[in-house]
Amino acid sequence: MKIKLDKVMPQPLASIKHSDKSIWGNEIELSPQKKILLNASSGKGKSTFATTVFGLRDDYSGTITYDGRDIRTLNVDDWTEIRMNKLSVVFQDLQLFPKLSVRENLLLKNSLTDTYSEEELKQHLTMLEIEDKWEQKCGLLSMGQQQRVAIVRSLAQPFEWLIMDEPFSHLDEENTQRCLKLIDARANKINAGFVLTTLGDDHNFNFDQELNL
Numbered sequence: 001m002k003i004k005l006d007k008v009m010p011q012p013l014a015s016i017k018h019s020d021k022s023i024w025g026n027e028i029e030l031s032p033q034k035k036i037l038l039n040a041s042s043g044k045g046k047s048t049f050a051t052t053v054f055g056l057r058d059d060y061s062g063t064i065t066y067d068g069r070d071i072r073t074l075n076v077d078d079w080t081e082i083r084m085n086k087l088s089v090v091f092q093d094l095q096l097f098p099k100l101s102v103r104e105n106l107l108l109k110n111s112l113t114d115t116y117s118e119e120e121l122k123q124h125l126t127m128l129e130i131e132d133k134w135e136q137k138c139g140l141l142s143m144g145q146q147q148r149v150a151i152v153r154s155l156a157q158p159f160e161w162l163i164m165d166e167p168f169s170h171l172d173e174e175n176t177q178r179c180l181k182l183i184d185a186r187a188n189k190i191n192a193g194f195v196l197t198t199l200g201d202d203h204n205f206n207f208d209q210e211l212n213l
Contacts, residue, residue: 001066001086001160003030003053008062010048021212023049025062028211030195032160035187035205038197040213046197047092049213050165054089055079084112088159090167094150098139102130102149105138110156124152128178143170151179155186162187162194168203176203 005028018024023038024045030036040046051057053064055071064071066082074082096105106121116124125131128148138146147170154162162183168176180203187194202210 002032002068003161004028004063004065004068005030005053006063006065008052008060008064010045010052010057010060012059013045013048014061019212023211023213030161030193032193033187033191034193034208035184036193036195037202037205037207037210038195038213039200039210040197045213047165049197050089050091050163053163054083054087085158086160088154088157088162090147090150090154090162090164092165092169094146096138096146096150096153099137101135101137102133102141103135105149106153106156109153113157115156115158121152121156124155124182125149127182128152128175144172144175147171148175148179151183155183158190160192162192164194164196166197166199173203180205 005023007025007027008023009025013024020026038046038049048057052060055074058072066086097108100108102125107118110116110121122131122134125134128151130145130148133141133145133149138149141149147167151164151167154164168179171179183194184205186192
């Protein structure tokens with residue numbers, strides 16, 4: 001799925017001076033299967049990018065299209081299909097259910113599309129060294145542990161794009177590399193792309209494209 005931003009400017013960011021290289025106010029195309037680093041300082045709209053492209057807010061000028069279709073024309077059924085099969089996201093605030101266990105959070109998401117077996121979900125947790133948290137309530141985990149759970153949850157569906165809003169902000173470099181390896185392997189397996197927002201660190205990953213806010 002090709003995502004295009006045509007002179008998009010979120011209303012809360014309209015009064016801020018943006019670089020001529022910024023995605024805001026310019027024409028930007030996210031080509032299928034590309035692995036993209038979206039670099040920005042604080043307050044320039046990383047979280048706004050994630051929620052706007054995901055269709056959770058429409059307080060912007062300009063146009064966002066999926067394969068040429070203006071997302072403002074999408075109905076509830078369209079969004080349901082897209083969010084189940086084409087777009088996945090790791091929000092900065094993670095949006096886990098804090099009173100549910102890791103198992104419950106993951107199985108609830110996975111049940112929508114039956115993407116993984118329970119054993120495969122556990123294997124992902126093992127790769128990220130949090131397999132012992134399977135029955136732990138998410139609200140009792142550290143932020144770094146919650147981030148890793150949210151990443152595994154985001155992979156538990158088909159997708160053509162994975163949008164991640166600073167998903168490694170509470171992780172050390174070793175754990176970040178484990179997460180990137182898992183994300184990259186999944187994207188390669190299903191021929192998907194991803195967008196990683198960051199404050200500037202590329203985590204020594206060979207991105208196809210770097211964009212700025």
